[in-house]
Amino acid sequence: MQASAGFFSDRWRAQVPMRLLFWRDMVVVGTLINLLFTGVALAMAASDLPIELAAAVHFAPLPYNLFLVAAVWRQPASAVHRWASLAWLAFVTLV
Template sequence: MPGPGFFTRRWRAEVPMRVLFWRDMVLVGTLVNLLFTGVALAMAASDLPIGLAAAVHFAPLPFNLFLVFAVWRQPASVVHRWVAVGWLGFVTLV
């Protein structure tokens, strides 16, 4: 788990947009979401309670929201901001 400096630097826009957007959100964020979704699907297929599987699926949501808000706090282009919102919708539903 990343340390407090990880979150603080991103919240204060001290990390370049290319790192925050491409590495943290698109690459790492997507992989984390795919992992949690895979585990949730395996849990549902194993006849575990669907509520538990849903909780696992939505567990990365606070991290996802943090990343999207961090992108919005950057002095970035409007395109990056709206792609971040679209990414959030995609990884939440998938």
């Protein structure tokens, strides 16, 4: 439990370099997590499970995504990173 608490608190307190937060945590890991959940949700919908359940699985990573975007905005970052994080959020939420 301590490791995950450190993960979140380090990002929230801007103790992680932007290149790791933005590129590794958000773009690479975050995108892979979202693609995995979207794939599972599509498989659930294709197997005639309730669409509400598939939608819930698809949107399950949303709190993590919102946390990552908020962490980027809390960093002393460039405007490019901030607006790119919002574009990433829109992309992974809709796709």
